Amino acid sequence: MLAMNYRGPFKVRADHNRPYPEIEHPEDVIVRVLRSCICGSDLHLYHGLVPDTRVGTTFGHEFIGEVVETGSSVETLNVGDRVIVPFNIACGRCAFCKQKLYGNCHEANAQATAVGGVFGYSHTAGGYNGGQAEYARVPYADVGPTKIPDWMDLDDAVLLTDVVPTGYQAAEMGGIMPGDTVVVFGAGPVGIMAAKCSWLFGAGRVIVIDQLDFRLEFVKKYAQCDVYNFKELEDPVVFIKKITDSLGADVCIDAVGCEAAGDTMNTLLGRKLLLQGGSTTALHWAINSVKKGGIVSIVGVYGPTNALVPIGNVVNKGITIRANQCSVKRHLPRLIEHVKNGIINPKEIITHRIPLEEVAEGYHLMSTKLDNCIKPVLIPPSARS
Ligand SMILES: NC(=O)c1ccc[n+]([C@@H]2O[C@H](COP(=O)([O-])OP(=O)(O)OC[C@H]3O[C@@H](n4cnc5c(N)ncnc54)[C@H](O)[C@@H]3O)[C@@H](O)[C@H]2O)c1
Numbered sequence: 001m002l003a004m005n006y007r008g009p010f011k012v013r014a015d016h017n018r019p020y021p022e023i024e025h026p027e028d029v030i031v032r033v034l035r036s037c038i039c040g041s042d043l044h045l046y047h048g049l050v051p052d053t054r055v056g057t058t059f060g061h062e063f064i065g066e067v068v069e070t071g072s073s074v075e076t077l078n079v080g081d082r083v084i085v086p087f088n089i090a091c092g093r094c095a096f097c098k099q100k101l102y103g104n105c106h107e108a109n110a111q112a113t114a115v116g117g118v119f120g121y122s123h124t125a126g127g128y129n130g131g132q133a134e135y136a137r138v139p140y141a142d143v144g145p146t147k148i149p150d151w152m153d154l155d156d157a158v159l160l161t162d163v164v165p166t167g168y169q170a171a172e173m174g175g176i177m178p179g180d181t182v183v184v185f186g187a188g189p190v191g192i193m194a195a196k197c198s199w200l201f202g203a204g205r206v207i208v209i210d211q212l213d214f215r216l217e218f219v220k221k222y223a224q225c226d227v228y229n230f231k232e233l234e235d236p237v238v239f240i241k242k243i244t245d246s247l248g249a250d251v252c253i254d255a256v257g258c259e260a261a262g263d264t265m266n267t268l269l270g271r272k273l274l275l276q277g278g279s280t281t282a283l284h285w286a287i288n289s290v291k292k293g294g295i296v297s298i299v300g301v302y303g304p305t306n307a308l309v310p311i312g313n314v315v316n317k318g319i320t321i322r323a324n325q326c327s328v329k330r331h332l333p334r335l336i337e338h339v340k341n342g343i344i345n346p347k348e349i350i351t352h353r354i355p356l357e358e359v360a361e362g363y364h365l366m367s368t369k370l371d372n373c374i375k376p377v378l379i380p381p382s383a384r385s
């Protein structure tokens with residue numbers, strides 16, 4: 001079959017000779033992929049920053065598909081069902097899944113005690129192949145996959161596999177109180193959704209910081225927020241303090257993660273020399289510009305190794321830090337309603353619809369942010385006819 005094939009940092013290709021996935025366990029299903037996306041998280045793999053990313057694997061943790069084969073003990077899905085596949089692979093029955101911490105499943109990723117299983121996200125996240133392919137194997141099929149309602153556009157559905165729930169959870173973890181000022185770092189798909197969802201929790205003011213004017217212009221309209229380009233600010237932290245009565249924001253959200261720009265030392269240590277688990281610039285800014293007693297919500301991804309953060313400021317300011325991989329399945333019922341009622345229009349963030357055969361161009365585009373790229377969607381040949 002046709003699938004994306006990772007060949008090493010900055011090298012991916014469309015491979016027409018990948019083996020079809022097979023049922024490996026009675027709880028698996030095989031889906032024919034209808035849409036998949038390239039995510040900012042895929043760029044960490046593409047840029048060679050994620051440990052144990054093996055040549056020959058297929059990425060893609062954001063995909064929807066039609067069930068074509070079911071394992072013998074699958075109860076809730078039938079051939080022909082169209083499903084949203086959450087990016088987390090979760091068993092549904094371990095102690096963490098029982099708390100709906102599907103991003104922290106203890107069974108789906110036997111190699112790790114932190115992150116659970118993630119489709120197409122290196123052997124650090126379980127070694128599962130992903131959905132940037134014509135077909136994909138979906139384990140624990142009665143747990144994660146959620147049927148796509150008949151009325152739902154497939155372009156909306158694919159964004160419910162990650163970015164919409166992740167943005168929503170970023171806002172939720174912020175513990176936003178009515179009238180709060182929320183600052184979101186990052187105007188990528190995740191930051192855009194975090195800004196949009198902050199209003200749903202009662203924010204009184206939402207501010208987004210990035211360095212790309214086209215993304216800031218988009219989020220300003222999409223999420224009705226104030227936007228600032230940090231490249232035009234002498235000191236983003238001082239600036240945020242100034243526009244928040246000198247006390248700082250009530251809530252800061254890090255929707256940037258390990259590839260943050262804006263500080264030479266962090267870029268050098270975290271992205272070039274790999275001496276820490278990523279560049280922590282956005283996290284520094286979040287910690288230093290939130291007010292005393294405020295909350296910092298982190299959804300940006302960082303590596304498992306140590307990273308320099310101003311922990312003294314966290315303690316002395318009495319900041320609460322909340323962070324996690326999104327627990328996608330937990331949010332789907334509510335978010336499907338929000339899409340139905342027009343409260344969230346996910347597909348408006350899609351800027352590029354790319355044939356799966358051109359996956360390499362898709363990665364290049366998302367990595368360089370050329371052509372005003374916000375969210376590229378890959379469409380396999382069989383989903384185009
Ligand atoms: N926790 C989760 O479950 C989860 C899920 C999806 C994505 N993520 C992570 O969220 C992050 C964002 O994902 P995305 O798809 O939006 O990525 P993206 O690459 O499209 O966007 C990141 C944005 O951050 C901006 N940026 C860089 N440095 C900055 C800084 N110092 N301050 C403010 N903005 C800065 C970039 O210009 C870019 O627009 C990534 O780290 C990704 O891995 C986490």
Ligand SMILES: [Zn+2]
Pocket residue numbers: 039040041042061062087162163
């Ligand atoms: Zn993603």
Ligand SMILES: [Zn+2]
Pocket residue numbers: 090091092093094095096097098104105106107108
């Ligand atoms: Zn589990």
